[in-house]
Amino acid sequence: MIELQELTKTFPGQTVPAVDRLSLAVPRGEIVVLVGPSGCGKTTSMELVNRLIEPTSGRIILEGEDVTRGNADELRRRIGYVIQETGLFPHRTIAQNIGTVPTMLGWKKAKLADRVDELLSLVGMDPAAYRGRYPKELSGGQRQRVGVARAMAADPPVMLMDEPFGAIDPITRERLQNEFLRLQQTIQKTIIFVTHDIDEAIKMGDRIVVLRDQSHIAQFDTPAEILSNPADDYVSDFIGAGASLKRLNLTRIRDVAMTDDNPTGLLSEPPADLLARLVASDWSAMLLLDAQRRPARWVTAPDLRRVDGIRPTIGLRATALVEAHATLSDALNELVTSNGGVAIVVDGSGAYQGVVDMETIMTAVRSLREEQSEFYMAAKHTQDES
Numbered sequence: 483m484i485e486l487q488e489l490t491k492t493f494p495g496q497t498v499p500a501v502d503r504l505s506l507a508v509p510r511g512e513i514v515v516l517v518g519p520s521g522c523g524k525t526t527s528m529e530l531v532n533r534l535i536e537p538t539s540g541r542i543i544l545e546g547e548d549v550t551r552g553n554a555d556e557l558r559r560r561i562g563y564v565i566q567e568t569g570l571f572p573h574r575t576i577a578q579n580i581g582t583v584p585t586m587l588g589w590k591k592a593k594l595a596d597r598v599d600e601l602l603s604l605v606g607m608d609p610a611a612y613r614g615r616y617p618k619e620l621s622g623g624q625r626q627r628v629g630v631a632r633a634m635a636a637d638p639p640v641m642l643m644d645e646p647f648g649a650i651d652p653i654t655r656e657r658l659q660n661e662f663l664r665l666q667q668t669i670q671k672t673i674i675f676v677t678h679d680i681d682e683a684i685k686m687g688d689r690i691v692v693l694r695d696q697s698h699i700a701q702f703d704t705p706a707e708i709l710s711n712p713a714d715d716y717v718s719d720f721i722g723a724g725a726s727l728k729r730l731n732l733t734r735i736r737d738v739a740m741t742d743d744n745p746t747g748l749l750s751e752p753p754a755d756l757l758a759r760l761v762a763s764d765w766s767a768m769l770l771l772d773a774q775r776r777p778a779r780w781v782t783a784p785d786l787r788r789v790d791g792i793r794p795t796i797g798l799r800a801t802a803l804v805e806a807h808a809t810l811s812d813a814l815n816e817l818v819t820s821n822g823g824v825a826i827v828v829d830g831s832g833a834y835q836g837v838v839d840m841e842t843i844m845t846a847v848r849s850l851r852e853e854q855s856e857f858y859m860a861a862k863h864t865q866d867e868s
């Protein structure tokens with residue numbers, strides 16, 4: 483989809499190139515993450531790809547076409563760009579910001595307004611509430627969402643995302659990452675994503691490029707391979723400690739067997755009925771759901787025996803909610819601090835789907851390990867034969 487051939491940039495007055503002969507092929511519909519230490523040339527590489535700066539040498543091929551020299555504006559319409567500080571225009575409304583590229587392309591007003599609303603909904607913001615606001619009237623996380631919506635406005639096949647969730651608190655960041663991964667399942671864009679955070683790279687990337695100085699590639703591989711078989715000490719050092727824990731970032735909750743034999747009930751049910759179901763199960767607590775089937779409270783048998791009717795304050799609050807797109811690492815994080823000792827899986831509207839407990843996570847870790855050792859056995863076998 484997009485191919486960089488020996489892309490090089492030497493800034494005026496410099497002797498050493500900031501980016502030196504970077505060659506990379508990004509497959510259609512994949513997220514390729516560039517990860518590397520500060521100053522290694524990540525941002526420069528991205529700016530070269532959409533020709534915010536012109537390469538000293540090398541070529542950029544987009545959908546088979548050499549776009550290194552042609553019209554740069556034309557190229558940028560085919561490439562959406564999201565940057566850390568979002569770069570929203572402060573004196574333009576959210577709708578005007580999102581509509582920047584379509585406006586340049588001369589879209590009709592009605593089509594533009596529809597597209598803005600569609601995009602706001604897509605990134606989880608109510609169009610009526612937000613389209614008329616200004617960037618400073620939004621939270622950091624909302625501004626990032628608008629940045630993503632703006633990059634997608636003219637439906638470019640390629641998106642460049644330079645630390646798009648960098649300047650955001652960890653909780654919002656995790657939420658935005660998950661939302662974006664969910665969105666990507668629908669939009670299937672070809673994405674180059676920059677981060678300096680290896681955990682984010684493992685989570686977001688179909689493939690990861692670990693960069694050294696001057697955008698020299700240390701390793702280009704899937705996250706699983708990079709974690710299991712780092713090419714050299716530089717890559718191992720970059721992964722840092724805890725490679726096996728990081729592997730939990732590779733598995734999503736939807737890919738493991740959730741527990742659904744745990745008892746649940748509705749806040750509106752009589753306590754005696756709930757109690758009967760709870761004692762008939764192997765569980766010591768029951769999850770109560772509200773009328774929209776959203777997790778509300780954890781209750782034990784003594785909680786239920788004590789009352790005639792269910793009050794909203796009964797038992798303990800149901801915490802540790804995660805969506806099926808979240809990783810096992812997210813689930814583990816949540817469950818260690820949760821009231822129920824499990825992470826509760828909900829769908830996009832917050833409705834209950836099941837729970838993930840420690841055993842689910844242990845089983846997944848075990849099977850990841852087994853897959854890996856089977857791989858090594860097979861590799862060894864082939865080696866012995868040869």
Ligand SMILES: Nc1ncnc2c1ncn2[C@@H]1O[C@H](COP(=O)(O)OP(=O)(O)OP(=O)(O)O)[C@@H](O)[C@H]1O
Pocket residue numbers: 493494496500518519520521522523524525526527678
């Ligand atoms: N306009 C410029 N003129 C001269 N040197 C530059 C210019 N822009 C960047 N550089 C240099 O090029 C190198 C790569 O910078 P770049 O911003 O691409 O790194 P980065 O990997 O994105 O870093 P960070 O993670 O800190 O953003 C750095 O040594 C930087 O000082």
